Amino acid sequence: xxxxxxxxxxxxxxxxxxxxxxxxxxxxxxxxxxxxxxxxxxxxxxxxxxxxxxxxxxxxxxxxxxxxxxxxxxxxxxxxxxxxxxxxxxxxxxxxxxxxxxxxxxxxxxxxxxxxxxxxxxxxxxxxxxxxxxxxxxxxxxxxxxxxxxxxxxxxxxxxxxxxxxxxxxxxxxxxxxxxxxxxxxxxxxxxxx
Amino acid sequence: xxxxxxxxxxxxxxxxxxxxxxxxxxxxxxxxxxxxxxxxxxxxxxxxxxxxxxxxxxxxxxxxxxxxxxxxxxxxxxxxxxxxxxxxxxxxxxxxxxxxxxxxxxxxxxxxxxxxxxxxxxxxxxxxxxxxxxxxxxxxxxxxxxxxxxxxxxxxxxxxxxxxxxxxxxxx
Numbered sequence: 001x002x003x004x005x006x007x008x009x010x011x012x013x014x015x016x017x018x019x020x021x022x023x024x025x026x027x028x029x030x031x032x033x034x035x036x037x038x039x040x041x042x043x044x045x046x047x048x049x050x051x052x053x054x055x056x057x058x059x060x061x062x063x064x065x066x067x068x069x070x071x072x073x074x075x076x077x078x079x080x081x082x083x084x085x086x087x088x089x090x091x092x093x094x095x096x097x098x099x100x101x102x103x104x105x106x107x108x109x110x111x112x113x114x115x116x117x118x119x120x121x122x123x124x125x126x127x128x129x130x131x132x133x134x135x136x137x138x139x140x141x142x143x144x145x146x147x148x149x150x151x152x153x154x155x156x157x158x159x160x161x162x163x164x165x166x167x168x169x170x171x172x173x174x175x176x177x178x179x180x181x182x183x184x185x186x187x188x189x190x191x192x193x194x
Numbered sequence: 195x196x197x198x199x200x201x202x203x204x205x206x207x208x209x210x211x212x213x214x215x216x217x218x219x220x221x222x223x224x225x226x227x228x229x230x231x232x233x234x235x236x237x238x239x240x241x242x243x244x245x246x247x248x249x250x251x252x253x254x255x256x257x258x259x260x261x262x263x264x265x266x267x268x269x270x271x272x273x274x275x276x277x278x279x280x281x282x283x284x285x286x287x288x289x290x291x292x293x294x295x296x297x298x299x300x301x302x303x304x305x306x307x308x309x310x311x312x313x314x315x316x317x318x319x320x321x322x323x324x325x326x327x328x329x330x331x332x333x334x335x336x337x338x339x340x341x342x343x344x345x346x347x348x349x350x351x352x353x354x355x356x357x358x359x360x361x362x363x364x365x366x
Contacts, residue, residue: 024261031252048250060264115239126245148244
């Protein structure tokens with residue numbers, strides 16, 4: 001008979017009773033996703049590992065406060081995001097302490113942004129994306145990472161960040177506008193005249 | 195559907211957030227409206243710039259190491275990339291779990307000891323009180339103190355006499 005994997009709630013309950021194996025299973029279940037999420041913010045593998053480690057240790061420490069109102073992965077993502085953003089702020093690499101724009105900035109009105117040229121390798125596009133993301137305020141970067149890299153639904157993003165779906169939508173709209181503006185600023189060669 | 199409404203839905207449509215009922219009129223509008231279609235194409239182009247970075251491999255044994263550190267409060271070797279504060283916080287996170295658990299069990303132990311000590315003191319006090327009560331219903335004073343006093347007075351008299359005798363012998 002096929003054995004089903006224990007669900008997150010059960011593993012959380014067993015971890016709270018001191019089961020190391022249960023917590024190890026939780027870490028194994030989420031480690032790839034947490035590493036990938038952190039990779040959206042920082043590049044160095046050693047730095048990613050340290051931050052992932054810190055995320056899981058904080059998760060264990062706070063297990064008792066997990067309310068089961070959201071899914072475990074939403075909760076652990078939130079811990080990971082806060083851990084990474086704290087780290088970036090301490091390092092003084094946070095681009096701008098963003099206030100959400102009341103109005104979307106006009107994005108180089110005379111320029112369009114076509115899709116990446118076919119001769120650009122995926123790694124090249126990714127490096128450009130990363131360098132642009134590093135220069136936009138963290139509230140915008142976070143929604144872009146969660147939506148575009150993690151492909152999360154608006155509802156999940158809203159749960160993770162503790163905001164409404166409407167705010168997710170408007171923040172994403174502004175974030176994309178910022179991204180496009182910054183990309184065209186840094187790489188005017190990718191733009192096309194209207 | 196008006197262009198204004200269509201434009202506000204394009205992002206959600208491309209993100210797969212619209213229901214069939216919401217998406218159908220938008221699709222119809224996009225087929226008919228070239229400017230909105232161009233706007234949607236721009237959004238699609240932009241989305242193609244979001245290329246996720248290559249995944250970072252999770253080191254062998256990562257989960258086991260982290261779980262052991264978390265549950266048993268062991269310290270983890272760090273790769274040295276975090277700022278001292280972050281390192282401290284992370285190490286603190288490891289240690290803090292163990293420290294909190296140790297503190298909790300220590301507190302339980304101290305409380306148990308205090309309760310036992312209180313019980314022992316109460317029993318002793320009760321025992322002492324019982325022993326100090328008169329064993330009979332006769333009121334009899336303890337004469338040991340008196341004997342002691344008399345003996346001391348006798349010793350003093352003896353000393354005085356000896357001193358006086360010695361003084362008399364010294365005088366010419």
